[in-house]
Amino acid sequence: MFVALAPPDDAKEELAGALQSAYEQHPQLRWNRIEDWHITLAFLGELPVTVVPVLRPLLAQLAASRPALRLGLNGGGHFDERLLWSGIEGELEGLGRLADEVRDLARGCDVAFRERPLRPHLTLARARGVNRPAFCRWPRAWPASSAARGRPSASTWWGATSAAARG
Secondary structure, eight states, rough: OEEEOOOOOHHHOOOOHHHHHHHHHHHSSOOOOOGGGOEEEEEEESTTTHHHHHHHHHHHHHHHHHHOOOOEEEEEEEETTTTTEEEEEEEEHHHHHHHHHHHHHHHHHTOOOOOOOOEEEEEEEEEEOOOOGGGSSSOOOEEOTTTTSSSHHOOOOGGGGGGGEOO
């Protein structure tokens, strides 16, 4: 199970439009569905089925009590030639605090999980099996494009009320 912040539909559609030629040029990659794009705040792993009904209302209450964060797209790159990502910019300190609060809440419910640093990104695609050479054509990191920056749909992202537990 993981707890994540999902972008609004208009931001996802804008990024998907910008990626259209990449989809066509790189069909060998396993592209994530845009409805699955998210920023992981906490990866909790396998949990007993009884824990989710306890966590869900607490997470909803936490999300509802926080102001919206202003986040946007900022470049991207790949991790180890296996995962293609889009970067995030904006209120990253607030995002970090939200992730810390989510993790504290999980710990308060006696959920043990592996601590991982927050690396805000949207996973866009993964290499299929051993097909990593496709990533050799992508820079490890690339700057934000003017198409994805500074426009209201991309720069005014995500209220904390979008946080949800997924398992």
